[in-house]
Amino acid sequence: MTPRVPRLSILWVRRTSASSSGATPVVEDGGWPRESLPGRTSVQTSRLWRGGVGSERVGAHWLLRADSPPGVARTTPPSKRWARDAAWEAIMKKPRAAVERRCRKQASSQAGRENHALSSSQAKPSAPDGLAKPQEEVVLQASVSPYHLFRDAAEVTVFRERLLSWYDQEKRDLPWRRRAKGEVDLDRRAYAVWVSEVMLQQTQVATVINYYTRWMQKWPTLQDLARASLEEVNQLWAGLGYYSRGRRLQEGARKVVEELGGHVPRTAETLQRLLPGVGRYTAGAIASIAFGQATGVVDGNVVRVLCRVRAIGADASSTLVSQQLWSLAQELVDPARPGDFNQAAMELGATVCTPQRPLCSQCPVQSLCRAHQRVEREQLLTSQSLPGSLDVEECAPNTGQCQLCAPPTEPWDQTLGVANFPRKASRRPPREECSAICVLEQPWALGDARILLVQRPNSGLLAGLWEFPSVTVVPSGQCQRKALLQELQSWAGPLPASRLQHLGQVVHTFSHIKLTYQVYGLALEGQTPVTTPSGARWLTREEFHTAAVSTAMKKVFRVYEGQQPGTCKVLLG
Secondary structure (H helix, E strand, O other): OOOOOOOEEEEEEEEEEEEOOOOOOOOOOOOOOOOOOOOEEEEEEOOOOOOOOOOEEEEEEEEEEEOOOOOOOOOOOHHHHHHHHHHHHHHHHHHHHHHHHHHHHHHHOOOOOOOOOOOOOOOOOOOOOOEOOOEEEEEEEEEEOHHHOOOOHHHHHHHHHHHHHHHHHHOOOOHHHHHHHHOOOHHHHHHHHHHHHHHHOOOOHHHHHHHHHHHHHHOOOHHHHHHOOHHHHHHHHOOOOOOHHHHHHHHHHHHHHHHOOOOOOOOHHHHHHHOOOOOHHHHHHHHHHHHOOOOOOOOHHHHHHHHHHOOOOOEOOOHHHHHHHHHHHHHHOOOOOHHHHHHHHHHHHHHOOOOOOOOHHHOOOHHHOHHHHHHHHHHHHHHOOOOOOOOOOOOOHHHOOEOOOOOOOOOOOOOOHHHHOOEOOOOOOOEEEEEEEEEEEEEEOOEEEEEEEEEOOOOOOOOOOEEOOEEEOOOOOOOHHHHHHHHHHHHHOOOOHHHOEEEEEEEEEOOOEEEEEEEEEEEOOOOOOOOOOOOEEEEOHHHHHHOOEOHHHHHHHHHHHHOOOOOOEEEEO
């Protein structure tokens, strides 16, 4: 008889409240103490309410109730347990019974399964004086098998030890790691980590190294960066992409210097709350690496590692899976070496547990990897021509209830192996746009010819960067030449329309836009433009290559420089 896997029921309850007057006492994360209520395991907690007068609070509390094996559900001293149970039952009361009846009705159609739902009431728990009573709303309910969790503390300890031992021997020598390790000043250390983490978002390590080195040479401290201009920041950031990152980094530096006394916030919570552009991941990375806070982090590499180690095949971008991954990361992080552990998890995903062709034979946690175990099982079944059978170390996909398993519509692909995890999220194709753009060049009395650049708005795509004059057009439009000439004349005055030549096109894909530039050129002969309004400038070719221009503009200029009469170039990127 096939052993049945005990299952956990997760209920996410969102509480909201609005204060009317009076001070609000702070409730620690989760509202309840960190130990679980009897028969429940706390997986993810966040603040129930916090703040001052007139603010709205939104929080969530995750609880699991399970007939689970030893080590899954945590216990607490009896006295505390009784006190909490009494408080919990006072909250639940009548609405709880109604929800439980619905759960029992659902469970009756699944005879023989050991799946008990934790019910949450619509009752309004008492709030401190002067506060409106919070309203409870059931947001999400789903079941999760213990198969996707770690068995016990011993297994977590083994995972930590093996990963850190591997990291100590195999970690890459990177400039930000050297700088953070050798820096005794906490604020400088945090700044060094902060810069690296922002640059590494959506950008490969090999690309970041040179940018990071030049950045830290130019602005070695927060105070140096705070004094810099946005033009200087954009100029150094040019070519790195996602330009708002550099702007937010400088805004954060100025806030630290001008409002926080030059001291970087010390915890992940305050980092995320106080610094512009610092999200949950970046805050956790700075807090753990620079300040030693035992907080887990989840980036793309960690998502891949955790999804494979625990065989999580559901969409990793979904709320449920994302929360589960953050819970696992928090459970795994080593309190003695949190910064090294988080870097080790990211390093493993970047160098060994890669998206394609992962090096499983070199993985320090291979024996703990559910995905690898699945590969071995599938290979064994194939070689022996045995029908598939449910093992105690396997989730129960036939029930269709586990929200961390891949959906039945996405069966196991033998050719992918562990790369079946994580599930690739379906992405919308980038929207397509077309722009007519012109390199306008004129002779200069003092020497080299000059080309005209205009500055983009301070918000939106490529904010504050410099580019050649352009106008958005319809891809197959017949009037793009006329529209472009009008745009050029608005910047430089009357121009000879007959000299405007189409040279080719550049296709450049941004994060969400596929932009096709129809490239034109107009070379003046001794003619000086009538006006050069604010927001425009003339640069030599040498100055152009060091200016704050995007990679797309450099591609456009290469088409202009390499164009021969009677030819047409297309540059893709």
